[in-house]
Amino acid sequence: MIPDLFQIGPSLLFVAPLFAAIAAFVRPRAGAGIYLVSAGLITVASLALVLMVGTLGAWRMDLGGWVPPLGIGWQVDGLSVAMLLLTALVMGGAGVYRVAEGDAGHSPLFWPLWLFLWGGLNALFLSADLFNLYVTLELVSLAAVALIAMGGRTALVPAWRYFIATLLGSTVFLMGVALLYGQHGSLDMRLLQGALGPAAIELLASLLITLGLLLKGAVFPLHFWLPAAHGRAPSAVSAALSGVVVTAAFYLMVRLWFGPFSPMLTPALALALGAMGAMGILWGGVMALLQRRLKMLIAYSTVSQLGYVLLVFPLVASGILAAQAWHGAVVLILTHGFAKAALFLSAGVLIRSLGHDRIDRLKGPGQGPALAWLAFALGAVSLVGLPPSGGFMAKWWLLQSALAAGAWHWALVILAGSLLTAVYLFRVLGGPTAGAMTPSSDHSTRAMGFTALILALAAWIPGFVPIPLTGALADTWGMP
Amino acid sequence: MNAVVPHMSLDPGWLILSLTFPSLGLLLLCTGIGRRYALACLPWAPLPALAAALLAPPDTTLALPDLFAGVMFRLDGTARAFLLPAALLWTLAGWYAATAGGLRRGPVFAGFWLLALSGNLGLILAGDLYVFYIGFALMTFAAYGLVVHEGTGEALRAGRWYLAMMFAGELCLFTAVALVAVAVGGGMLAFTAVGLAPGRELIWALFAFGFALKLGLAGLHAWLPLAHPVAPVPASAVLSGVMIKAGILGWWRVTSPHGALVSDWGPWLMALGLITVFYGVLSGLNNRDPKTVLAWSSVSQMGLIALLAGLALAEPGTAALAWMGITWFVMHHALAKGALFLGTGLFQGSNDSQRRWLLLLLCVPALSLAGVPYTSGWIAKAALDLSLTDSGYGPWLSAMLTASIAGTTLLMAHYLQSLWRTPRPNAPSPGAPWLPWGLAMLCLASLPWTGWAPEYIPPIEPSPVMLAQDLWPVALGLALFFALFAGRSRKFRWPGWRVARAFEIRASAVWVGLSRLEQRMHRWATVGGLFMVLAAILLSAVWLGV
Amino acid sequence: MTFYLLLATALFLMALYGVFASRHLLRRILALNVMSTAVFLWLVTVARAAPGLDPVPHAMVLTGIVVTVSTTAVAVVLVVRLRASHRRHDLP
Incomplete structure (x- = not known):
C-alpha cells in the first residue's frame, strides 16, 4: 500500500487543483465551494507529504513509469515539501480570505486561475526536470499575470510589465536548458548532478538559467517590475505573489546551484550573487521607506527581504557553518512568505474598511479593525526578526554563519537590513494606538482578519518549533 | 562545553508555574470575559514567581534539553536577588492598575503588560544566554506598548526614541549572542561561554553597549527620562523600578564568571557610573514634572549600581561585597521607586487634605532613596561605601559617594516640591488604590528591620559615629535645596543637550x-x-x- | 549545422535587443516570439546532430510551441485591454 501513497500523494497535488480549476471554470457560481473543497484536499495532501518525508525520508518518482532521460522525474525531499507547505498555507489562506471578501466585483475567472496557479506551483516545487520546470514556470506566470490584471485599470500596466519580464526570464531560462541538453542529452537534475563540469558551454548555460531566474525573482537591479505588480494586484493575489510566486525563483536558484551546478559555484560568482542580494536588501529597504502607499511599501519590502536569500551563496561558499546558512535561507523563505502574506492580507482589510492605504492618513493602529492591525504587527515583528519569531531564527542562523566565517560585511548587511525593516514598518505601526478602533462588526471583515492573523502566527512557528538542522526533514540532496 | 549543567532539580514546578502564569493571563485575554476583566488579571500573574522567590529551594532548575539546543531556567542566588523585587513590584503595580480605574483600553494594556512580565520573568530565571536574550527582547519591545499607551503626541515621541535606542541595543545584543553561539558551536549557550569565545573583548563591548542602553547610563540615557514618565503610572513604576535592572543583571551574568579577564572594563564602568550619578541629579533638577524627576533619579541611581558593578570587576577581591551592595540596591530601589511612582499617581488624583498626608508619607521613600540613616537606602549605600573602602580606591571615591547622597537628597526635595505644585484634578479619580501603595511603603520601611526577605537582613551594625557621618550629607542636600531651589524655579542650561532631536525622516x-x-x-x-x-x-x- | 547554431544565437541576441529597445507593445511580443523561435531552432539542430534521431528535443519544441502560443494569446489580450483603457500602443 505504501508505495502507492508515494505515487499518489505528489500526483494529487498537481491533478486535484487542475481538475478543480476546470470544474470552477465550467460552473463559475460554485467556484468558491469548489475551491474550498479542493483547498482542503490539497492542504491535507501537502501536510501528509511533509509528514512522510519527515518520517520516511525523501524519495523520487518517475511520472507514468517512464525513467529519465526519456521520462520526467519528480522529487519529494525536505526542500520541496517545505515549499509545498508554504504554498498550501499561503494559497489556502489567501483563498479563504478571497472567499470571505464576497462576490462583489469578482470575476468568474478568479477561481479557475487561482487553482491553476496553485497546481502550477505544486508541480514546480516537485519537478526534477529542467524542461518541466520551464513549463511550470510558464504556467505560474500565465495564471499570475491574469490574476494581477484583475486589479482593475491601474493594474494593467504593471501586469504587462510583469508579463514581459517573466516571459523574457522564461525564454532566457529555456535557452540555458537547450544548451545543457545539447551537451548532455538529459535534463533530469539527478542525472546532471556530478555530470556538469566547468566547460564553456555549461558555464554559459548555467549563467543563462541564472539570469532568467534573477529576472523572475526581481533581484536588484532587475526589480523594476515587482513593486507595481505586487502593489496594484488585488490583496489576495499580492499575498500569493509575494509569499510564494517570487520565491519560486529563489527556490530554483538554491536548488540548482547547490545541486547540479555546484561544481561551477566559484567564490567569485558566490560573491557576485551575494552582493546583489546585499544591494537589494539595502535598496529595497530604503525604497520601502520612501513609499506613500501601504501596499507599495510591503511590495518593496519583498525586494529587500528576499535579498537575504542570496546571501546564502557566499556564506555557504565560505564553508563554515554552511548548514546554518542554508537553513537560515530556507526558514527565511518560509517565514517571509507567511509574514508577507499576512501583511498584504491585513493591508487588504484596512483598505476595505478605511477606503484607502495612504500611510500618512493611516496614522497608526488606532483606525480600522483591531484584528487586522494585530496580524500586521505580528507579521511585521517576524519580518524584522525580533525574537522569538520565526524571522528571528532565519536571521539568527544567517548571522551566525556570517560571524563564524568572519565575514563582517555580510553580518553588517544582515543587521542593517533588520534596522531598515524596523524603521519602515515602524512608519506604519508607530502611530497612536488609541483611536476609533472598530471591533470588526461585519462577518466578512472579521473572517478576513482571521486568515491574516493565522498566516502571521504561522510565521512565528519556526521560533517555537525548531526546524532540525539535521534529521529527516533536512533530507535534501544538494544540501551542503 | 556545558560547564554549568546542574544536577536535575528537585522541584521545577515552581519555575513552570512562575513562567506559565503570565501566559495563562494572555490566553484569558483571548476570551470575551477575560477581556472584560482584563486588568483584574494583572496582580495575579506574578504571584507564583513571588512565591518561588520566597519559598523555592536554592538552585531550582528546569532544563528543557530538547527545545532548541537545550534551554534552561534556573533560580540561583543571582536570579533570586532580582526575582523577589521584580515579582513584588509587578504584583503591587498590577494591583494598582487593576484598582486605579481610568485606564483606557484595558485589554491592550493588559496584553502588553503580561508580555513584558513574561519577558522579565524569563530573563531573570534564564539559565543560559539564549533564554536571557529572548526574555530581554520580549520585555523591551512589549514595554513599548506600555510607553505609548496614552497615545498623546508626547508619548509617541517618547516611544520613537525608546524604540530606536532599544533597537540599536537589541542589534548589539543579537550580534553578541550570535558570536557566543558561533564560539560555542552548538549546544547550550552557558553564561560562562562568553569568556571562552575568541574576540571576547568585542563581545563584551557589544554587551556593554546593549546593557548600558537599558540602564540609561550617561550618553545612552536619552530615551529614559522621555519614556518612563509618559507611561501610565503603574507602567512607569515597573519600568523604572524593575525592567531597567535587566541591564545590570545581564552585565553581571556575562562578566561575573570571568573575574580577571574582564577587570579592564571595571574602571571605565566606574567612571561612567559616577558621571551618570551626577548627570542624573543635575538634569532632574531641570525638570518640574514629578514623574520626569523620578525618571532622572532612576538614571542617577543606576549610575550607583554601575559603579558597584565596575568595582566588582576592577577589584575582584571586593566582588562579594559589591554583589551584596547590588542586591540591596536592586531591592531597595525597586520598592522605593515603586512607592514613589504609585504615590505620584495617587497624589495626582486626590483632594487637598489627602495630598498633605500623602506628601508627608512620600518623604519616607524619598529619604530612603537619599540614604537617610535607618532606611533601606542607607544600608545600600553603606554596602557601597564598605566595598569602596576595601578596594583601596582612596578617599576621593568615598567623597564622591557623600556628594551623591547630598545630590539625591536635593533631587528628592525637588521632586516633593514639584509634586506639591501639580495642579489639582478637575474630577476626582474613579478609584483610589491605597492598598498596593501602602503595601509597597510597608515593605520598604520594614526592609532593614524584619526578616521577611531573608537575604536582606542588615549586615552592618549602626554606630553613633556612622550615624553622624551619614546624616550630614543629607542635611547638606536639604540646606542646598532651601538655599537654591525652594520657592523658585531655577534651571541649569546644558549646552546643547537636545542636539539629537531631529529623528524624523524628512524628504531631503x-x-x-x-x-x-x-x-x-x-x-x-x-x-x-x-x-x-x-x-x-x-x-x-x-x-x-x- | 554550425550555421544553424550561429543563426539561432544571432536571432536570440537580436530578439533580446528588440525586447528592451522596441516601444510598440506588439513589437515587444514579436521580439519574444522570435526569441523562443531561436531556442527552438537550437533544439531542433541539436536533435539533428544526435546519432540517430533524438525525439526528446522535438517533444520539447512541440511543448514549447504550445506554451508560446498560449502566452502570446494572453499577451495580445493584455494589449487589447491596454489599448482600450490607456489609448496607447507604446508604454514605457
Whole structure:
C-alpha cells in the first residue's frame, strides 16, 4: 500500500487543483465551494507529504513509469515539501480570505486561475526536470499575470510589465536548458548532478538559467517590475505573489546551484550573487521607506527581504557553518512568505474598511479593525526578526554563519537590513494606538482578519518549533 | 562545553508555574470575559514567581534539553536577588492598575503588560544566554506598548526614541549572542561561554553597549527620562523600578564568571557610573514634572549600581561585597521607586487634605532613596561605601559617594516640591488604590528591620559615629535645596543637550535623488543595460573563478 | 549545422535587443516570439546532430510551441485591454 501513497500523494497535488480549476471554470457560481473543497484536499495532501518525508525520508518518482532521460522525474525531499507547505498555507489562506471578501466585483475567472496557479506551483516545487520546470514556470506566470490584471485599470500596466519580464526570464531560462541538453542529452537534475563540469558551454548555460531566474525573482537591479505588480494586484493575489510566486525563483536558484551546478559555484560568482542580494536588501529597504502607499511599501519590502536569500551563496561558499546558512535561507523563505502574506492580507482589510492605504492618513493602529492591525504587527515583528519569531531564527542562523566565517560585511548587511525593516514598518505601526478602533462588526471583515492573523502566527512557528538542522526533514540532496 | 549543567532539580514546578502564569493571563485575554476583566488579571500573574522567590529551594532548575539546543531556567542566588523585587513590584503595580480605574483600553494594556512580565520573568530565571536574550527582547519591545499607551503626541515621541535606542541595543545584543553561539558551536549557550569565545573583548563591548542602553547610563540615557514618565503610572513604576535592572543583571551574568579577564572594563564602568550619578541629579533638577524627576533619579541611581558593578570587576577581591551592595540596591530601589511612582499617581488624583498626608508619607521613600540613616537606602549605600573602602580606591571615591547622597537628597526635595505644585484634578479619580501603595511603603520601611526577605537582613551594625557621618550629607542636600531651589524655579542650561532631536525622516534632497534613480531603473532601456551588465559581471565571475 | 547554431544565437541576441529597445507593445511580443523561435531552432539542430534521431528535443519544441502560443494569446489580450483603457500602443 505504501508505495502507492508515494505515487499518489505528489500526483494529487498537481491533478486535484487542475481538475478543480476546470470544474470552477465550467460552473463559475460554485467556484468558491469548489475551491474550498479542493483547498482542503490539497492542504491535507501537502501536510501528509511533509509528514512522510519527515518520517520516511525523501524519495523520487518517475511520472507514468517512464525513467529519465526519456521520462520526467519528480522529487519529494525536505526542500520541496517545505515549499509545498508554504504554498498550501499561503494559497489556502489567501483563498479563504478571497472567499470571505464576497462576490462583489469578482470575476468568474478568479477561481479557475487561482487553482491553476496553485497546481502550477505544486508541480514546480516537485519537478526534477529542467524542461518541466520551464513549463511550470510558464504556467505560474500565465495564471499570475491574469490574476494581477484583475486589479482593475491601474493594474494593467504593471501586469504587462510583469508579463514581459517573466516571459523574457522564461525564454532566457529555456535557452540555458537547450544548451545543457545539447551537451548532455538529459535534463533530469539527478542525472546532471556530478555530470556538469566547468566547460564553456555549461558555464554559459548555467549563467543563462541564472539570469532568467534573477529576472523572475526581481533581484536588484532587475526589480523594476515587482513593486507595481505586487502593489496594484488585488490583496489576495499580492499575498500569493509575494509569499510564494517570487520565491519560486529563489527556490530554483538554491536548488540548482547547490545541486547540479555546484561544481561551477566559484567564490567569485558566490560573491557576485551575494552582493546583489546585499544591494537589494539595502535598496529595497530604503525604497520601502520612501513609499506613500501601504501596499507599495510591503511590495518593496519583498525586494529587500528576499535579498537575504542570496546571501546564502557566499556564506555557504565560505564553508563554515554552511548548514546554518542554508537553513537560515530556507526558514527565511518560509517565514517571509507567511509574514508577507499576512501583511498584504491585513493591508487588504484596512483598505476595505478605511477606503484607502495612504500611510500618512493611516496614522497608526488606532483606525480600522483591531484584528487586522494585530496580524500586521505580528507579521511585521517576524519580518524584522525580533525574537522569538520565526524571522528571528532565519536571521539568527544567517548571522551566525556570517560571524563564524568572519565575514563582517555580510553580518553588517544582515543587521542593517533588520534596522531598515524596523524603521519602515515602524512608519506604519508607530502611530497612536488609541483611536476609533472598530471591533470588526461585519462577518466578512472579521473572517478576513482571521486568515491574516493565522498566516502571521504561522510565521512565528519556526521560533517555537525548531526546524532540525539535521534529521529527516533536512533530507535534501544538494544540501551542503 | 556545558560547564554549568546542574544536577536535575528537585522541584521545577515552581519555575513552570512562575513562567506559565503570565501566559495563562494572555490566553484569558483571548476570551470575551477575560477581556472584560482584563486588568483584574494583572496582580495575579506574578504571584507564583513571588512565591518561588520566597519559598523555592536554592538552585531550582528546569532544563528543557530538547527545545532548541537545550534551554534552561534556573533560580540561583543571582536570579533570586532580582526575582523577589521584580515579582513584588509587578504584583503591587498590577494591583494598582487593576484598582486605579481610568485606564483606557484595558485589554491592550493588559496584553502588553503580561508580555513584558513574561519577558522579565524569563530573563531573570534564564539559565543560559539564549533564554536571557529572548526574555530581554520580549520585555523591551512589549514595554513599548506600555510607553505609548496614552497615545498623546508626547508619548509617541517618547516611544520613537525608546524604540530606536532599544533597537540599536537589541542589534548589539543579537550580534553578541550570535558570536557566543558561533564560539560555542552548538549546544547550550552557558553564561560562562562568553569568556571562552575568541574576540571576547568585542563581545563584551557589544554587551556593554546593549546593557548600558537599558540602564540609561550617561550618553545612552536619552530615551529614559522621555519614556518612563509618559507611561501610565503603574507602567512607569515597573519600568523604572524593575525592567531597567535587566541591564545590570545581564552585565553581571556575562562578566561575573570571568573575574580577571574582564577587570579592564571595571574602571571605565566606574567612571561612567559616577558621571551618570551626577548627570542624573543635575538634569532632574531641570525638570518640574514629578514623574520626569523620578525618571532622572532612576538614571542617577543606576549610575550607583554601575559603579558597584565596575568595582566588582576592577577589584575582584571586593566582588562579594559589591554583589551584596547590588542586591540591596536592586531591592531597595525597586520598592522605593515603586512607592514613589504609585504615590505620584495617587497624589495626582486626590483632594487637598489627602495630598498633605500623602506628601508627608512620600518623604519616607524619598529619604530612603537619599540614604537617610535607618532606611533601606542607607544600608545600600553603606554596602557601597564598605566595598569602596576595601578596594583601596582612596578617599576621593568615598567623597564622591557623600556628594551623591547630598545630590539625591536635593533631587528628592525637588521632586516633593514639584509634586506639591501639580495642579489639582478637575474630577476626582474613579478609584483610589491605597492598598498596593501602602503595601509597597510597608515593605520598604520594614526592609532593614524584619526578616521577611531573608537575604536582606542588615549586615552592618549602626554606630553613633556612622550615624553622624551619614546624616550630614543629607542635611547638606536639604540646606542646598532651601538655599537654591525652594520657592523658585531655577534651571541649569546644558549646552546643547537636545542636539539629537531631529529623528524624523524628512524628504531631503538625498531621498528625492534616490527616488529619481529608482524611477530611471524602471525604464526598459535601463533595464536592458542593467541586464547586459549583470550578464557580463556574472560571466566574468564564472570565468575568473575557473 | 554550425550555421544553424550561429543563426539561432544571432536571432536570440537580436530578439533580446528588440525586447528592451522596441516601444510598440506588439513589437515587444514579436521580439519574444522570435526569441523562443531561436531556442527552438537550437533544439531542433541539436536533435539533428544526435546519432540517430533524438525525439526528446522535438517533444520539447512541440511543448514549447504550445506554451508560446498560449502566452502570446494572453499577451495580445493584455494589449487589447491596454489599448482600450490607456489609448496607447507604446508604454514605457
